[in-house]
Amino acid sequence: MKVIDVQPQPLLGFAKTLRIALSGVKYRLFRAMVTVAVISVAMAFLMNILAESLIKKTVAETAQEQIENMRRVDRWIARLSIPQTAGEIIEQAAVSETDSDAIANLQALGRLSEPETEALRTLSLDARKYLAFFEDIDYGRRRVLVGSAETTLIFDRLQEPSARDVFYQRLGDMRTIRFISEPEAFNTFLDNWPILRALIDRIRSGQSIAIQSIQQQMAGRNLMESLRFADGAFGDTIRNAGFSLSAEEGRLLAEQVGDVADSSLIEDAVNHADVRQAVAARRDIMPGDVTPALVWDMLKREDHAEWYLARMMEAGYPVSDWNSAIIIERAASRAHAFLLKQAERATVETGGGLMGIGERMTWLAFVSMLVCAVGIANAMLMSVTERFREIATLKCLGALDGFIMTVFLIEASILGLVGGIAGTLIGLIIAILRMLAVFKGLLFDALPLGSLFTASLLSIAVGVILAAVSAVYPSFRAARLAPMEAMRIE
């Protein structure tokens, strides 16, 4: 039998294949646009989730920092009123670096030696780890393991050999729980617990002595008033009593206490009958409807602030040295604090998952990708079906299967690229607008441009890859199509 003299078919240049694919897209512009729309909607959804979650994450971090800052007053009032709990001291002492301020503070209050301080630090690290374990398991199981004991009382309870035996035995029965360390390590810790407890007790009694001495020197004023002088005489009092308070911290503390006092004065004036009447008249509402929130909102404006200051003076508040700028600043700061709280609430779900956007959001993003894949696959399948004749004709003209697959894959990738870019832009814009509505000014402090850019690239890449992958099967079918389809006259 004669052997056919086949020369291998030259691979068509990429440019030529691309041109054929492009002119195919151009010819079926409407169908292509529908496919692009499907892809862009899915990608917009994905990008929206990514962008919003990333913005929330950054806002949450920024807000957390500022909230911590704002709580300085609360922290110091708590610290100067009652000794810390054992748990709080452990949390404070469980730091990896030896030269932290917190450790120095505890060392001074408890009058601990260097080795004792080191023991406090290392044991606290262990203690925090075990406390976290007992914190994480649910109440029912904790009850089974250690009875009604909570926090550090658990360690006290497990000092008794019988309680420890019961603990290990029941822990062994709970197949779903894995203890975080070997029993030997935990036993060693429990044996050392009395040492740590003694250190903590010394710190606590040091704290209560210090608190007493401070209270004696406050001379009848309350703590809040005294803290207005934290940058001066009262700061020295605090330091003398044994607490560590840096000059900078003292300055910030005094400033914040002043701000808090100003704010409470302004808010207090709302309840003054004359002021309330005046506000009601100015806003044309019932006096009973005048709330602090309404007044604060009003005070953001210069003319209202000035007017309100005059009313406060008339009502006899000690504000003769104030100007309207103070009131406006207080109102703005209050609004900012409100935003921060809102941010904190809006961002509880962040952390973990893809790019730190949270487990639930990662799942949503994954589902949107699935929906996108199905949509694109469907669109590509239809595109292939309606081009049976063209494909068959090309095969009659000598096209190889690989060429046809390449054309369709390129076509899908182009659609994926266009849809991906469009969808990403849409998703990004919607996300920024929506987040702007929630976080307002806070957004611009915390716009994560870098990770948003990464997310955009990711989302475009996902669009292209999804389009290409979902086109594989239809284009495979198209390539395998018998050329006689073209001959068939219908």
Place this chain on the structure above:
Amino acid sequence: MSADTSKTMTEAAVADTTERRVIIRSVGMKKIYRRGEETTHALRGVDVEIYTGEFISVMGPSGSGKSTFFNMIGALDSPSEGRVFIDEVDVAQLTAEELAFLRCRKIGYIFQSYNLIQYMTALENVTTPMAFGGVTPDESRKRGMALLELVGLKERWFHRPIEMSGGQQQRVAIARALANNPSILLCDEPTANLDHRTGDEILSILEKLNRERGVTIICATHDHRMMNMCDRLMWIRDGAIERIARRDEVEVQLASIE
């Protein structure tokens, strides 16, 4: 009519052409379509030999297996039983690449519905098979223009199919079929969708190709004008060759009937 008689007639018909080379040969070619329980015998064993440079008209009512016959001898489908040799090569033995090569170089296809690629210009349509055949862009452009000139559409090379009449589209399709100088031209009712005058033009082009270039033309048709220019006529009915005869014999018969 039995296969034996048709074979005898074939032999008689080609008695004076035996010195010519056989280009397509089918041996016991059968095609059975199975759709669920139902089996359709599209072809029931066709033996035929077609010689180089021949112009053959294939006739038969629709459903006669004519299209299936075309698919088989055009290497577009493989028979369920029997063999097809194109240029002495068994089509069933070929790989996908070899089939693509065969379709690209050896055979030109002309369809009733033209089947031009809608988004390509006339010239691009003509040069696409050349690209598959490995002709350089410059060369294929030159050859494409020459082919368009041959079918009288040189001035309209940049038009897309939608901008051309049916006859013009069919002429582009002929130019495309000739792109890689095939030795066989398979035409499936090339004039069916055209008016009488345009059909004449197409037929004269086909005749010219056959006479001047020696291209083997196999043409399915109901067009009686085709009979006047072909060498042999073939009738297919119920998946078998009913009759095969030289044109002069048919004319004698027609005359005797009259």
